[in-house]
Amino acid sequence: MEHLTSLPEIDLEGRKILIVDDDRVNLRILKGILKGAHYVISEAESGEAALEIYEKVRPQLVLLDVMMPGIDGLETCRRLRQTYASDCAPVIFITAKSESDDVVEGLAAGGVDYLPKPFKPKEVLARIRAHLQSQILIEHQKLLVEQLSNANASKNKFLGMAAHDLRNPLASIRGLAEFLSDGTVGPLTPDQLDLVKTIHGASQSMLDLVNELLDVATIEAGELRLQLELQDLGALLEKSVYLSNIEAAKKTTKIICTASGDSSFALVDGAKIRQVIDNLISNAAKFSPPGSTITVELHAGPGRRGFSVKDQGPGIPESEKDKLFKDFGRLSVKPTGGEKSTGLGLAICRKIIDAHGGMISAENLPGLGCEFRVTLPCPP
Amino acid sequence: MKFSGSILLVDDEAHIRKFIALVLRQIQEAKTIEASNGEEALALYAQHRPALVLLDVNMPKLGGLETLRALKTINPECVVVMLTSLATRQVIEEAAEFGATNYIRKDTPKDEILKALRETIEENFDSAESSPSPL
Numbered sequence: 001m002e003h004l005t006s007l008p009e010i011d012l013e014g015r016k017i018l019i020v021d022d023d024r025v026n027l028r029i030l031k032g033i034l035k036g037a038h039y040v041i042s043e044a045e046s047g048e049a050a051l052e053i054y055e056k057v058r059p060q061l062v063l064l065d066v067m068m069p070g071i072d073g074l075e076t077c078r079r080l081r082q083t084y085a086s087d088c089a090p091v092i093f094i095t096a097k098s099e100s101d102d103v104v105e106g107l108a109a110g111g112v113d114y115l116p117k118p119f120k121p122k123e124v125l126a127r128i129r130a131h132l133q134s135q136i137l138i139e140h141q142k143l144l145v146e147q148l149s150n151a152n153a154s155k156n157k158f159l160g161m162a163a164h165d166l167r168n169p170l171a172s173i174r175g176l177a178e179f180l181s182d183g184t185v186g187p188l189t190p191d192q193l194d195l196v197k198t199i200h201g202a203s204q205s206m207l208d209l210v211n212e213l214l215d216v217a218t219i220e221a222g223e224l225r226l227q228l229e230l231q232d233l234g235a236l237l238e239k240s241v242y243l244s245n246i247e248a249a250k251k252t253t254k255i256i257c258t259a260s261g262d263s264s265f266a267l268v269d270g271a272k273i274r275q276v277i278d279n280l281i282s283n284a285a286k287f288s289p290p291g292s293t294i295t296v297e298l299h300a301g302p303g304r305r306g307f308s309v310k311d312q313g314p315g316i317p318e319s320e321k322d323k324l325f326k327d328f329g330r331l332s333v334k335p336t337g338g339e340k341s342t343g344l345g346l347a348i349c350r351k352i353i354d355a356h357g358g359m360i361s362a363e364n365l366p367g368l369g370c371e372f373r374v375t376l377p378c379p380p
Numbered sequence: 381m382k383f384s385g386s387i388l389l390v391d392d393e394a395h396i397r398k399f400i401a402l403v404l405r406q407i408q409e410a411k412t413i414e415a416s417n418g419e420e421a422l423a424l425y426a427q428h429r430p431a432l433v434l435l436d437v438n439m440p441k442l443g444g445l446e447t448l449r450a451l452k453t454i455n456p457e458c459v460v461v462m463l464t465s466l467a468t469r470q471v472i473e474e475a476a477e478f479g480a481t482n483y484i485r486k487d488t489p490k491d492e493i494l495k496a497l498r499e500t501i502e503e504n505f506d507s508a509e510s511s512p513s514p515l
Contacts (some may be wrong), residue, residue, distance in 0.1 A: 168465050171487035172395035178490055179402045207487060225469070 012132050013038040018059035020050040020076065021094060022068045026117070030063060033121045034128070047071035051079060058089075061132055063115065065094045066102045074109040081110040090131050153221070160217035163210045170210060174203040212344040216327060219351045226269040226355055230379060233264045233273075234298050237307055240277040241296050248285045248294070251336075255281060255294045264300030267379045272352045276360075277307070279345045280372045284311035286335040288369075299375075306358070306375040315364040324362055325350040383501050385431030388413045390421040390447065391463060392439045396486055400434060400463070403493050407501070418442025422450055425458075431505065433460045434484075437471055445474055452479045459504045461497070 017039045021027050027043050034041060042057045044050040047070055054062070062080070066073040077091045093106035093114040103114050112131060115124055177200035179185055181193060188196065218224060241257040248255055277296075284294045292312035299306040313333070316324060320331045330343035353360040358376040365371055387404055389412050391397050401412045413428055415421040419442050425433065433451060437444035444462060451458055462475045462483040472483055482500050484493055 164465065167487050168393055168396055171465075172393075172399045175399040175490050176395070176402070179399075184402065184406070211487075227469070 010133050010136055012129060012136075014040055015061065015132050016040045016042065016057055016059040017061045017063065017128070018042045018044065018050065018054060018057060018089075019063045020044045020047070020068075020073070021063075021065040022046060023065070026065065026094065029119060030124070033119060033124050037125065037128075039128075047073065047076035047079075050076050051083075054080060054089075060089050060135055061128060062089050062091045063094055063128075064091050064111070066106060074105055077106070077109045077111055090135055092127065092131060156217045156221045159213055160221065163214040163217065166210050167207065167214075170203050170207045174200055174207060177203060209344075212348060215348045216344055216351075219348065219355075224351065224355050226272060228267050228269055230265045231268050231270045231273065233266050233268075233300065233305060233307060233376075236270060236274055237277060237296055237298055240274060240281060244278065244281045244285065247282070251285065251288075251290045253285050253288055253290065253292055253294060255285070255296060257296045258298065264298060264305055265379060266305040266376050268356055268376060269352075273356075273376075276349045276352050276374065277309075279349050280309040280374075283345060283372075284309050284313070287311060287313035287333055289313070289336050303378055304375070305378050306373065308371050308373040310365065310369060310371045312369040315368070315370045316362055318364075321362070325360070382409045383407050383432075383505070384409050385505065386410050386413060386428055388415060388421060388424055388428065388430040388433045390415045390418070390434065390439075390444075391436035392416050393436075396436070396463070399490075400486075400493070403490050403497070404434075406494060407497060418444070418447035418450075421447055422454070425451060425454065429455075431459065432501070433458060434463055435460050435480075436463045437475070438465065445471070445478060448475060448478045448480055459500070461500055 017034065019027055019030050019041060020043070021030070022045050024045070027045075031041055031043070042053055042059060044053045047068055050062070050064070062077075064073045064077060068076075071079070073093060077093075080091065081088050088110075090112040091110060093102065093111045094117065095102040095106065095114050096117050106114055113127055115127060177196050180188065180196045181200060238257055241255050245255050281294065281296065288294060288311045294312075295310040297308045297310070299308065313336070317332060323331060325346050327344060327347045350360050353374055353376075356376055358374060360372065360374050362370055362372050385408075387408055387410075389397055389400055389404065391400070394416070397414050397416070401414065404412045413424055413430060415424050417439055421433070421435070422442075424430075435444050435447060435451075439447075442450075448460055448462070451460060456479070460480050462472075462480045463486050464471065464483050465486050475483060481504060482496065484496050488496075
């Protein structure tokens with residue numbers, strides 16, 4: 001990966017300035033003022049000539065007279081901005097002191113500043129210097145943003161590759177440990193069984209982590225593709241609740257679903273929404289004390305589709321709320337049964353719901369627990 | 381009742397073959413035939429004419445999809461289940477187009493793999509019996 005460029009010393013020597021004025025006297029005065037500063041000066045005596053010379057020279061700053069025969073300064077500036085867009089050099093207008101309308105119009109046409117005539121050499125030099133400096137900083141920032149987004153893309157690519165290559169061996173370790181522990185290949189002593197079950201559990205958590213990393217890498221690389229179909233949200237919720245109850249029973253946690261019987265169709269990616277529901281329920285179970293109840297509710301009616309998951313856990317500390325849906329945003333609240341958490345689950349949920357054009361939020365409930373709420377767009 | 385036909389298992393990763401072969405032991409009487417790449421798979425297929433082929437998608441040289449096409453050229457009727465790690469929609473669709481019967485993700489827990497294989501066998505073979513496919 002390339003190194004991020006460090007901030008350069010701001011050296012303005014050799015910076016290119018284009019001066020445009022139909023009045024040769026003004027041109028000469030400005031050149032005189034700038035003489036000692038070691039800029040490279042080009043000049044044009046009309047708007048048309050300025051456009052041509054700009055293309056040839058690609059100056060870093062343009063001093064542009066407003067009043068000129070042919071296309072005037074304002075039009076010249078507009079054309080420059082149109083042609084070169086965000087790459088366009090800053091334009092400083094040259095105006096007579098009394099022409100305050102020119103100043104307003106000039107700034108509206110895309111100019112960054114103006115120099116009133118008659119020129120005050122120190123002011124001219126200071127303003128030019130300031131704009132050249134900020135131009136350099138802007139260029140530098142653009143470069144930095146570009147490098148950062150390249151670095152982020154490389155990170156995602158690497159993450160994806162690493163996670164992808166880790167999956168198969170992990171799946172084998174988990175599968176083989178399962179065969180050892182269920183006696184398929186012969187009996188084990190209780191101690192051996194305990195070790196094998198530990199291997200099974202550890203490889204399962206690693207597999208979960210790797211899968212979540214892969215999800216993040218895929219989503220961030222913009223490769224999250226939704227397979228939208230009309231799905232019954234109530235049925236999705238019930239399926240999730242049914243399967244989660246088996247796992248939750250270990251902690252004597254009960255999950256109840258108030259979606260029973262209701263049907264509410266929404267245009268969603270069923271597998272991805274199931275992933276969100278599963279994640280919210282498993283989070284609720286993780287952070288709830290044993291013996292508590294988790295309530296899953298369907299919100300359906302004219303013009304609304306969504307669901308919520310309520311737990312009886314400690315809730316979300318107010319100061320950590322902004323971390324909740326961010327990558328690796330683990331909070332200070334700990335799972336109550338020693339469960340593992342990657343801190344990626346809710347970030348993935350948010351990305352999936354965002355991709356659907358929906359909303360996900362979390363609120364602490366009065367008293368105890370919190371509620372995660374998902375709102376989805378209604379089918380047309 | 382166990383499946384009496386022979387099964388060819390193709391994957392370049394030995395640990396995956398070991399794992400899947402253990403799964404197959406629960407549904408199959410005969411010993412699984414194993415190949416570690418596409419070329420070997422084609423040679424073993426011609427030699428043994430297995431009833432069912434489990435075929436990895438990502439393999440060096442002759443990949444799973446190419447091997448699938450070659451198998452279907454040798455015997456258009458052969459039943460092939462693809463083994464995938466990351467099942468992208470595109471790969472699954474391509475495999476289906478080339479005539480794969482089903483696909484199984486290798487990171488699925490063993491009981492689910494078992495279930496998927498049992499269903500494939502029930503759907504494609506009469507009463508869990510099978511003879512080598514006709515030419």
